[in-house]
Amino acid sequence: MTNPPAASEPAARPRRVLLASPRGWCAGVDRAVLTVEKALEQYGPPIYVRHEIVHNKHVVRTLQDKGAVFVERTDEVPEGAIVVLSAHGVAPTVHAEAAERGLATIDATCPLVTKVHREAVRYAREDYDILLIGHEGHEEVIGTSGEAPDHITVVDGPDDVAGLSVRDESKVVWLSQTTLSVDETMETVDALKERFPNLASPPSDDICYATQNRQTAVKKLAEDADLVIVVGSRNSSNSVRMVEVALDAGAPAAHLVDFAHEIDEAWLDGVSTVGLTSGASAPDVLVDGVLRWLAERGYDEVETVTTADESIVFALPHELRRQLR
Numbered sequence: 289m290t291n292p293p294a295a296s297e298p299a300a301r302p303r304r305v306l307l308a309s310p311r312g313w314c315a316g317v318d319r320a321v322l323t324v325e326k327a328l329e330q331y332g333p334p335i336y337v338r339h340e341i342v343h344n345k346h347v348v349r350t351l352q353d354k355g356a357v358f359v360e361r362t363d364e365v366p367e368g369a370i371v372v373l374s375a376h377g378v379a380p381t382v383h384a385e386a387a388e389r390g391l392a393t394i395d396a397t398c399p400l401v402t403k404v405h406r407e408a409v410r411y412a413r414e415d416y417d418i419l420l421i422g423h424e425g426h427e428e429v430i431g432t433s434g435e436a437p438d439h440i441t442v443v444d445g446p447d448d449v450a451g452l453s454v455r456d457e458s459k460v461v462w463l464s465q466t467t468l469s470v471d472e473t474m475e476t477v478d479a480l481k482e483r484f485p486n487l488a489s490p491p492s493d494d495i496c497y498a499t500q501n502r503q504t505a506v507k508k509l510a511e512d513a514d515l516v517i518v519v520g521s522r523n524s525s526n527s528v529r530m531v532e533v534a535l536d537a538g539a540p541a542a543h544l545v546d547f548a549h550e551i552d553e554a555w556l557d558g559v560s561t562v563g564l565t566s567g568a569s570a571p572d573v574l575v576d577g578v579l580r581w582l583a584e585r586g587y588d589e590v591e592t593v594t595t596a597d598e599s600i601v602f603a604l605p606h607e608l609r610r611q612l613r
C-alpha cells in the first residue's frame with residue numbers, strides 16, 4: 289500500500305500529450321511514396337529514384353529495403369532503366385538528360401510544386417524578373433529556378449533584399465518555395481514591396497496547404513505545451529520550419545527528432561504537457577513510436593488538437609497510371 293503524499297508535498301503535475309491534427313504525410317508525399325511502391329510492384333527491382341523521394345530517413349530506408357536505389361544524378365542510372373523523380377521537382381535539364389540516356393521517367397513531382405514551375409514559366413515568358421523566396425540549394429528551389437534561370441533570383445530571407453537588382457522595377461513578381469514559414473515569408477514579401485512598390489504577387493499561395501495547416505496546428509500546440517516535439521528529418525524544410533514556428537509562437541522548448549530514441553530524457557524535466565506533431569514527409573508509424581516512448585514515462589493521456597480537416601488526394605503520375613491500366 290502506498291502512503292498518500294504528505295500535506296506539504298506538492299501534488300505531481302498531470303502528464304499529458306497534445307497531438308496535432310493535421311500532421312505528417314501530405315497528399316504529395318503520399319503520392320510520391322506510392323509511386324515508388326507501385327513501380328516496384330509493376331516492374332520489379334531495381335527502381336532508381338533521383339534524390340530522396342521525400343526528405344525522411346525512415347521512408348528512404350524502407351523503400352531501399354524493397355529494392356529502390358537512390359541516386360543524386362541522372363548519369364548514375366544505367367541506360368534504359370526506370371527512374372522516378374522525387375516530389376521536390378526537377379529542372380527541365382534533368383528531363384533532357386534522362387531522355388538522352390533513354391531512361392523511362394516517372395515524374396513524382398508534387399502537383400503543387402508543378403504549379404509553381406508553371407507560374408515561373410508564365411512570368412518568364414512575359415519577361416518578368418522573378419524573385420523566388422526560398423532556401424538557396426534546396427532541391428525544390430533548384431528545380432523551380434531551372435525553369436527560367438535567366439529570369440529567377442533566389443531570395444533567402446529579408447536580409448537578401450537590399451542587395452537585389454532587377455532590369456525593370458515595373459515588371460517584378462515574387463514566387464516562393466512551397467514549404468517555408470508563412471510568417472517569415474510575409475516578412476520577406478513586405479521587405480520586397482518596400483524595395484519594389486510595383487511588385488506583383490502570384491495568383492494564389494505558393495506555400496502549400498499542408499505546410500500552412502501544419503504550422504497552424506503547431507502554433508496551437510505551442511499555446512499550452514511546455515515542450516513541442518516535431519517528428520521529421522533535418523533535411524525536411526517543412527519539419528525544420530515547424531520547430532521554428534513552435535518557438536516563435538511561445539513554446540518554451542521545441543525539438544526535431546527522426547525517431548523516439550533520439551529524444552533526450554532531460555527535455556522532460558519539469559514538463560507537464562508535451563505537444564507532438566510531425567512534418568509532411570514523416571509517416572505516422574514514427575509518431576506512434578514517440579507516443580509509446582512518452583507513455584512509458586507517464587505521458588499516457590493523449591488529447592488530439594484539431595485545427596483543420598484535410599481530404600486532398602493526388603492521382604498517381606500519368607506514366608504509371610497508363611501502365612497500371
Ligand code: SF4
Pocket residue numbers: 314315316317375398399400401466467496497498499526568
Ligand atoms: S509539402 Fe506541400 S508541396 Fe510538398 S509534397 Fe507535400 S503537398 Fe506537395
